[in-house]
Amino acid sequence: MMTTLTTFFxxxxxxxxxxxxxxxxxxxxxxxxxxxxxxxxxxxxxxxxGKAMHRSDVTPLRQASAGTHRRIGTAVRSGHLTDPRLRSxxxxxxxxxxxxxxxxxxxxxxxxxxxxxxAGDQLVAFAAENGMRMRGHTLVWHLQLANWVKDLSGDALxxxxxxxxxxxxxxxxxxxxxxxxxxxxxxxxxxxxxxDSPFLKLGEGYLDEAFRTAHEADPEALLxxxxxxxxxxxxxxxxxxxxxxxxxxxxxxxxxxxxxxQMHVDPRHWPxxxxxxxxxxxxxxxxxxxxxxxxxxxxxxxxxxxxxxLQSQRTITHDIVAACFRVEKCxxxxxxxxxxxxxxxxxxxxxxxxxxxxxxxLAFDEVLEPKPMLxxxxxxxxxx
Ligand code: G3I
Numbered sequence: 001m002m003t004t005l006t007t008f009f010x011x012x013x014x015x016x017x018x019x020x021x022x023x024x025x026x027x028x029x030x031x032x033x034x035x036x037x038x039x040x041x042x043x044x045x046x047x048x049x050g051k052a053m054h055r056s057d058v059t060p061l062r063q064a065s066a067g068t069h070r071r072i073g074t075a076v077r078s079g080h081l082t083d084p085r086l087r088s089x090x091x092x093x094x095x096x097x098x099x100x101x102x103x104x105x106x107x108x109x110x111x112x113x114x115x116x117x118x119a120g121d122q123l124v125a126f127a128a129e130n131g132m133r134m135r136g137h138t139l140v141w142h143l144q145l146a147n148w149v150k151d152l153s154g155d156a157l158x159x160x161x162x163x164x165x166x167x168x169x170x171x172x173x174x175x176x177x178x179x180x181x182x183x184x185x186x187x188x189x190x191x192x193x194x195x196d197s198p199f200l201k202l203g204e205g206y207l208d209e210a211f212r213t214a215h216e217a218d219p220e221a222l223l224x225x226x227x228x229x230x231x232x233x234x235x236x237x238x239x240x241x242x243x244x245x246x247x248x249x250x251x252x253x254x255x256x257x258x259x260x261x262q263m264h265v266d267p268r269h270w271p272x273x274x275x276x277x278x279x280x281x282x283x284x285x286x287x288x289x290x291x292x293x294x295x296x297x298x299x300x301x302x303x304x305x306x307x308x309x310l311q312s313q314r315t316i317t318h319d320i321v322a323a324c325f326r327v328e329k330c331x332x333x334x335x336x337x338x339x340x341x342x343x344x345x346x347x348x349x350x351x352x353x354x355x356x357x358x359x360x361x362l363a364f365d366e367v368l369e370p371k372p373m374l375x376x377x378x379x380x381x382x383x384x
Pocket of ligand 1: 100101143144183228262294344350
């Protein structure tokens with residue numbers, strides 16, 4: 001794409017006969033290249049933050065958090081493991097690993113009872129080799145779900161759900177420390193109720209059954225409810241809905257141990273650090289661990305120059321991480337991807353959810369150099 005555009009501009013420049021034409025074309029080219037207003041995600045210039053920041057100068061994140069009881073994680077796709085640079089970066093900086101897609105139903109049980117767990121095995125082995133905690137993601141979710149499940153109901157659906165959970169949790173028993181057992185069960189909008197998932201045909205109790213089945217399959221694993229848009233706290237319908245749900249599950253004696261707040265930041269409307277902290281505190285008060293499970297901070301809709309956007313990203317990130325560190329039961333922060341080259345937000349479909357990009361949402365740029373965001377995390381770890 002970029003090569004094509006460059007060729008187009010070179011040819012057009014060749015045809016220009018006067019100064020005004022040259023100037024116009026060069027301004028258009030500079031606008032495209034610098035502001036990233038042309039080109040697809042992978043053609044965007046890397047967001048380095050304009051400072052000399054090199055991997056060799058930086059304290060590894062996992063080393064910086066080692067004195068705390070918090071984990072710092074990243075989501076990885078098994079395909080990333082074939083790239084030695086990504087392997088090295090992940091092993092150096094992170095001590096927790098989440099399977100970005102490999103453990104989802106649509107990838108693990110495409111046909112009833114026929115399981116493909118090899119890609120997940122690769123991630124689990126990599127985590128073990130590198131002393132990383134493994135987070136399993138995710139067992140019961142309405143997306144990336146095998147189509148055949150959507151046609152089931154009643155006992156057939158219940159049994160399919162239980163077999164799926166038993167098989168995955170049993171397969172990785174003792175190797176996966178935390179499971180996102182149920183993902184995104186709550187509806188968006190103003191009622192804070194459960195969404196119309198294929199699993200809701202079983203009634204609200206599908207959550208209870210999912211957690212109980214997972215617990216039987218691996219009694220040592222910590223079991224999480226995971227969702228997005230539940231970060232804001234009291235008065236926010238979805239946050240309050242999540243609190244009601246967790247309260248109900250705890251009262252019913254369901255083995256739920258944690259709440260995953262995904263922390264996909266939307267800078268256009270985002271709670272203050274104090275609101276996030278108070279929200280974390282109220283889930284912790286239920287006796288739950290809290291983890292920020294899928295953090296990213298897209299900068300597309302933040303105002304200013306690229307440098308200013310990246311500095312704001314650093315501040316937002318710092319404040320979120322610091323909010324976790326102020327609450328004892330907040331035990332981990334996972335970034336949703338390794339570098340700006342590996343984010344789900346590079347997909348135009350998903351990226352547009354956060355407004356116009358480029359979003360540069362992660363702590364390493366496209367050539368794997370550290371960004372200001374990384375220093376925001378390190379500052380928060382150090383209590384600065
Ligand atoms: O595997 C196919 C591939 O065969 C095909 O060629 C390609 C063409 O687009 O698509 C591939 O599937 C993509 C899949 O990721 C694997 O890369 C899907 O299109 C794409 O939609 C899918 O996106 C994932 C998304 O979940 C699906 O909902 C993202 O990678 C993943 O980061 C994202 O993660 C979710 C969490 O699980 C839950 N919370 C929200 C978060 C962000 O959406």
